[in-house]
Amino acid sequence: MHPFSYTRAAGTRQALDAGRAGGRYIAGGTTLVDLMRETVERPRTLVDISALPLREITVTRRGGLRIGALVRMSEAVAHRGVRALYPVISQALELSASAQLRNMATIGGNIMQRTRCAYFRDVSAACNKREPGSGCAALHGVNRTHAILGTSDACVATHPSDVAVAFTALEATVHLLGPDGERTVPFTDFLLRPGNTPDREHALRKGELIAAVELPALPRPLKSGYLKVRDRQSYEFALTSAAVALHISGGVIREARVAAGGVGTVPWKLPAVERQLIGQRPSHALWTRAAQRAADGARPLQHNRFKVELLKRTVERQLRVVGGGK
Amino acid sequence: MPSRRTFIATTAAGGAVVAGGLVAGPSVFGAEPADAAGAPPDSRVSLTVNGERHTVTVDNRTSLLDLLREHLDLTGSKKGCNAGACGACTVLVDGRRVNSCLTLAIRLEGAEVTTIEGLAEGDRLHPLQQAFIDHDAFQCGYCTAGQIMSGVGCIDEGRTGSPEEIREFMSGNVCRCGCYVNIVRAVEQTARGK
Ligand SMILES: Cc1cc2nc3c(=O)[nH]c(=O)nc-3n(C[C@H](O)[C@H](O)[C@H](O)COP(=O)(O)OP(=O)(O)OC[C@H]3O[C@@H](n4cnc5c(N)ncnc54)[C@H](O)[C@@H]3O)c2cc1C
Numbered sequence A: 001m002h003p004f005s006y007t008r009a010a011g012t013r014q015a016l017d018a019g020r021a022g023g024r025y026i027a028g029g030t031t032l033v034d035l036m037r038e039t040v041e042r043p044r045t046l047v048d049i050s051a052l053p054l055r056e057i058t059v060t061r062r063g064g065l066r067i068g069a070l071v072r073m074s075e076a077v078a079h080r081g082v083r084a085l086y087p088v089i090s091q092a093l094e095l096s097a098s099a100q101l102r103n104m105a106t107i108g109g110n111i112m113q114r115t116r117c118a119y120f121r122d123v124s125a126a127c128n129k130r131e132p133g134s135g136c137a138a139l140h141g142v143n144r145t146h147a148i149l150g151t152s153d154a155c156v157a158t159h160p161s162d163v164a165v166a167f168t169a170l171e172a173t174v175h176l177l178g179p180d181g182e183r184t185v186p187f188t189d190f191l192l193r194p195g196n197t198p199d200r201e202h203a204l205r206k207g208e209l210i211a212a213v214e215l216p217a218l219p220r221p222l223k224s225g226y227l228k229v230r231d232r233q234s235y236e237f238a239l240t241s242a243a244v245a246l247h248i249s250g251g252v253i254r255e256a257r258v259a260a261g262g263v264g265t266v267p268w269k270l271p272a273v274e275r276q277l278i279g280q281r282p283s284h285a286l287w288t289r290a291a292q293r294a295a296d297g298a299r300p301l302q303h304n305r306f307k308v309e310l311l312k313r314t315v316e317r318q319l320r321v322v323g324g325g326k
Numbered sequence B: 001m002p003s004r005r006t007f008i009a010t011t012a013a014g015g016a017v018v019a020g021g022l023v024a025g026p027s028v029f030g031a032e033p034a035d036a037a038g039a040p041p042d043s044r045v046s047l048t049v050n051g052e053r054h055t056v057t058v059d060n061r062t063s064l065l066d067l068l069r070e071h072l073d074l075t076g077s078k079k080g081c082n083a084g085a086c087g088a089c090t091v092l093v094d095g096r097r098v099n100s101c102l103t104l105a106i107r108l109e110g111a112e113v114t115t116i117e118g119l120a121e122g123d124r125l126h127p128l129q130q131a132f133i134d135h136d137a138f139q140c141g142y143c144t145a146g147q148i149m150s151g152v153g154c155i156d157e158g159r160t161g162s163p164e165e166i167r168e169f170m171s172g173n174v175c176r177c178g179c180y181v182n183i184v185r186a187v188e189q190t191a192r193g194k
């Protein structure tokens, strides 16, 4: 780990000033401390934001839910409103990491977590994300866990977050605080695909803080849930995952929100699947037909071809779990 | 060609590299020393460990785990992966189970830390410690302190409704010796108040 200086921000203004001066925010520290120890991250100054007033979960005027950036994963899981209104969120969180890590990690830090690509974490390997222009060792290396969607010749790393998949499905909004005040960014625009600049991962401007993630009010009743498929039963990142939310009324699907994880360079929204569902009656045949579109545009690598079929089956199964039908 | 810096960093990931010419004594960071200009930045922090108040000045890079093991001589908490992936370092901070390897010590101003050394009351073992003995819930013992601290958290959180639930909520603690069946029994017994 490289040496760094440390300040604890007493308030938002102080944090933003320190951030603009080049300080790096630290929340739970479960991504940042780990990567600093690997010398992948080398901040000169850490700005501790844990005292900022960004730790509430509130119902919005529109009837959605606003989750403060510093809410811990375990706190969000335990929150009654989250569990009752958006099971897909509480399930995605509870299937993430471990109880210890969920006690430390925050919602803001979670969506900012960096890829688990082994070449990114190994400072002696070529990685365009860590060191632009150095190449991508994963392209022709061991790439079983890598992405099949949204990849480029520069980078094939997956975004590892589970709850970000649920945020993508629900079309959440990210609230940001900067020197010039507040702004909002749709979650689906917040995380960036690699293209030629895999080192640029998100829409934050220098010194900007994530204040909250807002979940939209959705027509009720809404059924939702998250399925995670992995190499071991728990404490493991997703090979594939599916976040599904359906509003069914009068026996017909009126709203469908579907996204996949473990397969994309960013959490992957599945509009083609959603379109297959709208206006239809729930049935097993429908789930099968819709899920056929889950891997549209996939570009598998040498070791992760299995993800194409696994993704379709993951989506099909979760549609069935959430939507029921015969 | 990796530079000397990356060489040191990557080798140190394996363990015991001490960079030469350090100003501040043996490094547990396995990284380069601070700028030639002086010692690496440090900070003062006051925290309570097992009921005892400590005020220490440590290099900012010090993890809670290294503070406990290297500075306070509390070696019960173990370093398995040093990356949040095994749970051997689990302790309670303000009553919640966390990975001490990913916790920076200087962030713990005013915090209350409980480690395995602070669990027994005098000579009377904590019920979960006793249950680990009763159920033969360890072999080599390397993971055990972390398992017990995590189990205390798990029971406190009320996630012990069934063996399946215990397994899921204890999954942050890996055991190389594969003592899981007996660990789950020990947690279950303690949760039921025997
Ligand atoms: C062993 C292990 C297993 C894991 N398994 C899973 C898993 O299965 N699923 C999953 O989803 N995650 C998993 N994780 C990742 C974990 O969820 C993240 O590390 C955690 O959510 C990050 O949150 P944090 O608060 O600790 O972030 P930090 O480490 O504090 O910060 C991470 C990044 O976000 C920035 N940041 C933090 N807060 C803000 C803010 N408010 N505004 C702007 N920038 C900010 C920091 O500057 C930093 O760059 C795992 C982690 C480990 C170590």
Ligand code: FES
Pocket (backbone or CB within 6 Å): B078, B079, B080, B081, B082, B083, B084, B085, B086, B087, B088, B089, B090, B099, B100, B101, B102
């Ligand atoms: S040493 Fe902390 S989790 Fe492994």
Ligand code: FES
Pocket (backbone or CB within 6 Å): B137, B138, B139, B140, B141, B142, B143, B144, B174, B175, B176, B177, B178, B179
């Ligand atoms: S008892 Fe040996 S690692 Fe668990």
